[in-house]
Amino acid sequence: MSSLRIERLARPGVNAAGLTIAAGSCTAVFGPSGSGKTLLLRAIADLDEADGEVWLDERARSSLSGPAWRRQVIYVAAESHWWAPQVGPHAPHWPQADLEALGFDEHVLQWQVQRLSSGERQRLALARALAHAPSALLLDEPTANLDQTNTLCVEALIEAWRKRTAGSALWVSHEPAQRSRVATTQYRIEAGELRRTDGL
């Protein structure tokens, strides 16, 4: 059970009055480029300074250290970064089922990061985040580099993760069809302000 609730989150470029994602559900965010989508996710993950509060169930972000918060609320950036030469060392333990759901076998852990395609990187970045057992996921266009088949694999994996762990997800996507597939609630962000919409 992990609901995510933000309360008057403000930083230059973001002014989000409120947003609640119920445990086990997914909320989509969209808006023109430069509207503050990435800034919003970074502010929620506490990677950038911001005023306001974020709650994970009844726990306030300010009651946890930065790293303790980010272990639970994991931000998956649009462009993934890797610090070791091979895939394996980027997580202590990679659940086999997640890798298989994304179309990889166990050999992927020995692969060289430099030789991954952008689509492989993106799928593995998601697997890496799931391998850290988050309570909430902040996904920044997680299927931007993927073909239709892999996009559906990612959508199915996130849905399975939500159902299994009752984790909540915030999903930035510019594709209306995808938003209505993955999310129950949608917000439009413009000049940093969130407005609830029915999906247009």
Next chain:
Amino acid sequence: MASDTLIALSAFDLAVAAGLVLLLAALSWQLHLGIARGMLIAAARSTVQLLLLGLVLKALFNTANPWLIGLLATVMLAVAGYEIMARQRHRLHGFWGYGTGTLSMFLSSFSITTLALTVLLQPAPWYTPQYSIPLLGMLLGNTMTGIAVALDNLTRQTLDKAGQIEARLALGQDASQAIGDIQRDALRSGLIPIVNAMTTAGIVSLPGMMTGQILAGSPPMDAAKYQLLILFLIAAGTGLGSMAAVLLGSKRLFDVRSRLRRDRLSG
């Protein structure tokens, strides 16, 4: 000391050596290296600075006033701190741009010099300027290089690899985990010069201090022992100083919530 064997240099001797630098400057002007002007200014600076230091030390050796020695040591530290800052491509904003290097150098050079004077050499009094000033000067000069290299490496790699650092932070790692690899790399780069200096000492290079003592007439074995002592002290000082600088610097690169603060670096 057998200083009576030292051959004093005449103005003519120095003029000939200076002529060589002028020749080099003329040549580099001819070749459009764009360094002739800087070279002449540096040569002029070293002339003025060393003659001035000669005068200051002469006066200082006569009085041996601890306050004056302390003042000179402070000036040396302040200039070395400025030099470290000037060698950084990306500086920390505010006090820490100057403070990180200067504080680290103070911690390492002053403590090592004090240790050497009070425990090892034991001149009476312990701050006797004939010993304290050259010792401190050598330590400052050498730790300065190590600290400047280590700090520059730390800040440059932090900016280059900001994406990797933030990817680690986003997965819940704390600041020291996220920047650990970079810290180790920066420290290594700061320590390489002194390790190389120890490796080649006496084979490829005759170190400056030993050369000076031999020229001044000291027995070569005594000169070798002094040089060894200095090399070891410099190694310890460089290690201590680089570690302090890398730790202080990386502390400033993150805030209390372990966020990477790129905005605290220039460039």
